Amino acid sequence: MPATATPPWQGRPAPMPHPQLRVTNQDREQVVEHVKAAYAEGRLDKHEMDERLDRAMTARTHADLMPIMNDLYGARPAYVPRPPASFAPHPALEGGDRAGAAAAHLFALAGFFVVGPLLMMVTAGRTSPYIRRHAVEALNFHLTVLGATILLPFTVVGVVLVPVVWVLGLVLSVVGGVSAIAATEFRYPLTVRLVK
Incomplete structure (x- = not known):
């Protein structure tokens, strides 16, 4: 001692x-x-x-x-x-990082809900942690939307909620894309985060 x-x-x-x-x-x-x-x-x-x-x-x-x-x-x-987490812009990010991160969110508008973020994560996400963070967030959200789309129709209320979930998914994808271009962090609400 x-x-x-x-x-x-x-x-x-x-x-x-x-x-x-x-x-x-x-x-x-x-x-x-x-x-x-x-x-x-x-x-x-x-x-x-x-x-x-x-x-x-x-x-x-x-x-x-x-x-x-x-x-x-x-x-x-x-x-x-x-201090609370800062969502100030990342000044060191290049335009390509911002565009790639935005693409991970906006692929939903083109109909590539899960495939688009997954492709961004395994390609550009390997070289850019910023793109990977946004792609993983978008992938988890769209997997959650897909799961809700499959499970909700088993209930009467769920049948009514499916279109609402899809519209909300599209709106939040746009918000996520804009956040990525603005170089700020974005977290989708009510998301099951299976992919880390």
Whole structure:
């Protein structure tokens, strides 16, 4: 056992996880190891160690673990929430990438619902991660539409919904194509993502 226990956040200040985030078994075990090391160094007596070990093993959130460690090593940097994902345009994308990604979405208008995105994924998607992301998203959406088209007619309401699903599919394909040309990410709603 090392002479001085170093908490995982010293040396490279990492922000503490959100206080209300539930802890994992690994989080609890790390705190237990640090409490044992503090006891071995003489910074805690046996009663304090037992009390902290009990609190560590029953902790549910990071807020429960913070008081156990703060007086041993000091407080971690405060929790800073991550900014929301940015959908700003990708300035480094070439025109070919944007056109290829748009084609993966717009093939639906030409009647190549599943085949078009699949072709874009296995051809241009090999060299361009941007085209692949859009092709995979379009492929998953059109597979979902195909599955809905096959399964919905088995219900009375489903027969009415099939044309709505197809119209919605065409509209969303146009929106996806425009998003690809604008170099922004696009996610189809209500999509089963079978292809990764």
